[in-house]
Structures are given as C-alpha cells and as structure tokens.
Amino acid sequence: MRILFVGDVVGRAGRTAVSELLPGMIRDWALDLVILNGENAAGGFGITEAIYQEFVDAGVDAVTLGNHAWDQREALVFIDRAPRLVRPANYPKGTPGRGSALVDTRNGKRALVINAIGRVFMTPFDDPFVVINDQLESCPLRSAADAIVVDFHCEASSEKQGIGHFCDGRASLVVGTHTHVPSADHQILPGGTAYMTDAGMTGDYDSIIGMQKEEPLRRFTTGIPSGRFEPALGAATLCGVAVETDDVTGLALRIAPVRSGGRLEPTLPRFWAG
Numbered sequence: 001m002r003i004l005f006v007g008d009v010v011g012r013a014g015r016t017a018v019s020e021l022l023p024g025m026i027r028d029w030a031l032d033l034v035i036l037n038g039e040n041a042a043g044g045f046g047i048t049e050a051i052y053q054e055f056v057d058a059g060v061d062a063v064t065l066g067n068h069a070w071d072q073r074e075a076l077v078f079i080d081r082a083p084r085l086v087r088p089a090n091y092p093k094g095t096p097g098r099g100s101a102l103v104d105t106r107n108g109k110r111a112l113v114i115n116a117i118g119r120v121f122m123t124p125f126d127d128p129f130v131v132i133n134d135q136l137e138s139c140p141l142r143s144a145a146d147a148i149v150v151d152f153h154c155e156a157s158s159e160k161q162g163i164g165h166f167c168d169g170r171a172s173l174v175v176g177t178h179t180h181v182p183s184a185d186h187q188i189l190p191g192g193t194a195y196m197t198d199a200g201m202t203g204d205y206d207s208i209i210g211m212q213k214e215e216p217l218r219r220f221t222t223g224i225p226s227g228r229f230e231p232a233l234g235a236a237t238l239c240g241v242a243v244e245t246d247d248v249t250g251l252a253l254r255i256a257p258v259r260s261g262g263r264l265e266p267t268l269p270r271f272w273a274g
C-alpha cells in the first residue's frame with residue numbers, strides 16, 4: 001500500500017499548497033491512502049467544516065488533529081458528522097468525535113488511523129501508551145487492518161521515539177506532528193514500523209512555526225503580548241512522509257520524506273518516480 005502523510009497544514013498558505021500539489025501526488029504516485037494533520041488549518045488555529053471538506057475533496061482520506069482540535073468551536077459539533085476527522089484518542093471520556101477511524105483505501109483495503117497527543121511539555125491527558133495499546137489490540141494489523149498509521153502529536157522527540165518503539169511491529173507508520181519542523185530521522189524500525197519524529201508543517205517556512213515573525217519576536221524580546229498570532233502568507237512547503245507497506249504483513253518496505261514547494265529544499269520519494 002502506498003501511503004502519504006501530510007504534516008500540520010498551517011493557514012491559507014498551507015491549504016493552497018495542499019490543493020495545488022496533493023492531487024498530482026495522488027495521481028503520479030498512485031497513492032492508496034492520504035492522511036493529513038489539519039489542526040492548524042483555519043488561520044493557524046483549529047479546523048472548520050468547510051476546510052475539512054476542502055481536504056476531503058482534494059483526496060485526503062483522514063484528517064488528524066491535536067492540541068488545537070477545538071480552537072474553532074464548530075469542530076466540537078461537526079466532528080460527529082465528519083467520519084474522516086480524528087481527534088486525539090487520549091482526550092477525556094465524553095469528548096466528541098473519535099480517536100481512530102477505519103478507512104477504506106483506494107486499493108480496496110482497510111486502514112486504521114489513530115491520533116494521540118503527548119504529555120511532555122503539553123497539557124497532559126490520558127496515558128497515550130495505554131490508549132494507543134488499546135487501539136492496536138482492538139484492531140490489530142493484518143487480522144483487522146491492512147495498514148495502521150499513528151499520528152502522535154507531541155512536543156518532545158523522546159516521547160515520540162518512545163511511542164515509535166512501543167508500536168514497532170504493530171503499526172505500519174508512526175509519525176510525529178506538532179513541532180512544525182521536519183526531522184531527518186525517517187527510518188524503518190527493527191520490527192518493521194516506519195517512523196519519523198516529525199513530518200514538518202505544510203506552511204510558509206519564512207515564519208516562526210508558521211506564524212508571521214513579528215509578534216512572536218516581540219513576545220520573545222519584550223515578554224509582552226501585543227497582538228494576535230497570524231499565519232505567514234508566503235508560499236508554503238508541503239511537508240510529509242511517504243511509506244510503502246507490504247500487502248501481506250502490513251509493515252513498511254520503504255520510507256522517504258516529502259518536501260515540495262515554498263522555501264525548503266525539495267525532496268520526493270525516488271522509489272515512486274516514473
């Protein structure tokens with residue numbers, strides 16, 4: 001199965017990159033499954049139903065979230081009629097929506113998409129190790145899902161690596177989101193799970209994690225908030241990770257980072273070229 005995960009889409013610049021670049025990637029690479037983190041898609045904070053629909057129309061099979069899941073409060077309501085929208089599984093009992101979704105892929109298979117949020121340097125919710133373990137045990141790779149992708153939304157690289165090794169051999173891909181900077185450690189772990197600490201954001205990299213530089217710089221230098229954070233508006237780099245899995249085992253055969261457009265040095269998965 002050919003899987004593309006697209007990192008945190010930030011604001012209009014990020015959405016434009018998705019609508020301009022993603023349909024071509026789906027076609028040229030014959031992608032079977034596309035997952036995208038959309039928690040910063042609406043002006044940098046949260047997601048609206050219209051934006052969710054834009055992503056689905058562009059070919060996204062599942063949209064994951066994180067700590068900004070509810071910044072647009074309509075998400076608390078429309079998530080219940082948005083079957084491809086997945087919020088962190090370790091949010092408290094009673095939180096609207098779902099922490100995982102089993103989606104049909106373009107090659108007629110089924111993929112489980114799990115979203116969870118970290119506890120280190122973040123508002124701590126339920127133990128993500130326990131919650132992810134429950135998800136993996138209730139819908140195991142091979143017997144219940146042909147592929148499993150875990151988006152672990154988290155600040156600390158150590159906690160992300162912990163989840164990666166914890167899921168090794170039981171998931172097709174564990175990918176980190178939230179830091180908005182792509183890491184260079186994409187690899188297949190010893191048990192066969194593809195792993196990357198952070199997919200990077202899909203946004204304007206002439207920014208401070210996707211936001212126009214002025215206000216964050218003012219806050220760093222004076223400690224005084226004097227305005228709102230606004231998403232940077234320059235051309236975005238679409239960042240993510242491409243994985244090909246074995247149809248029999250569901251584990252990873254190949255992994256490559258994806259960077260296209262905007263300011264970052266481009267890189268595309270060579271194994272799908274031509």
Ligand code: FE2
Pocket residue numbers: 039066067068153177178
């Ligand atoms: Fe986040």
